[in-house]
Amino acid sequence: MEKEWDIIEVLRHSRHDWLNKIQLIKGNLDLNRIERVKEIIEQIVIETQQETKLSNLKLPQFASLVLRANWDQHQFQLEYEVLDEGESLSINESQLTYWTESFFACLNDSVEPFQDNHLSISIEKLSNGARFFFDFRGIIKKIKLIEQFLAGSNQTEMELIIRQFSENELALEVFMPMA
């Protein structure tokens, strides 16, 4: 029964996302901005290619989390990019997904709501594992909360490097070794 509802719920969110894109096309078309419409379509195609790449990583839990992130009422907008395709990743996916979910929750509690908060994730496959760059830009209100979270993140097999940490930016590099 739950599975049945899922299809409906997933399509409801997907439909909402796509209708926003269609409205953007329609709005610019009505203003006769044909070149802008073409740019929007190009952007849409690039985004869907990224979605395909993410889905093909064979990290279903992690991919699902990322794909539905903007459906949850987060205080930040998520973007992502898969830098490299090819072989599927053999890493500790549960740990990565659990950490990422916790990071989203922590970020959600730490940032100034209703601001221009953005998190971008870049995913890069390496010969000995995978590297994930998490780059947040926006307004962080509760620095302490994030500090505590990051301090507690060291007890896993992932390697975490803080590249940048201020009130307006948090850049993390997470390396997951080959499992």
Add this chain to the structure above:
Amino acid sequence: MEKEWDIIEVLRHSRHDWLNKIQLIKGNLDLNRIERVKEIIEQIVIETQQETKLSNLKLPQFASLVLRANWDQHQFQLEYEVLDEGESLSINESQLTYWTESFFACLNDSVEPFQDNHLSISIEKLSNGARFFFDFRGIIKKIKLIEQFLAGSNQTEMELIIRQFSENELALEVFMPMA
């Protein structure tokens, strides 16, 4: 785990469907057929409204079956229309879904493959139940198979009326009483 994969699979199908629409818009835009693009967008909006109506019927099993019908490799194309919205339907959904799924399978085995085969479903709510019109247009090869299926459909609480039955059309009216 299954649920996680579901999101990815559903989005894969949905993305494919939407990219087809975007390609249609792009193709016509490249040919500078602006009015045609506007018509396509209007059609897309109407289709998504129907999808919303179907999802709101509170018949999750039946709606899921219909929503994913064109993802399966059927020998016919499915369209649907919800004639009336409003109160949710209180009918024997399992029976309706089981019958519809069996009907799809029977039709799939009975029609001439790779032809212009179309099935349209109209859903109409009534004060004492709901009426479903199934209208197939195309080429039916195995009339006997459908006759057998229809003969076996009488042992349920649904009322089935054959409105039209020839090699090129099969029109059925199914009434499901209020549960």
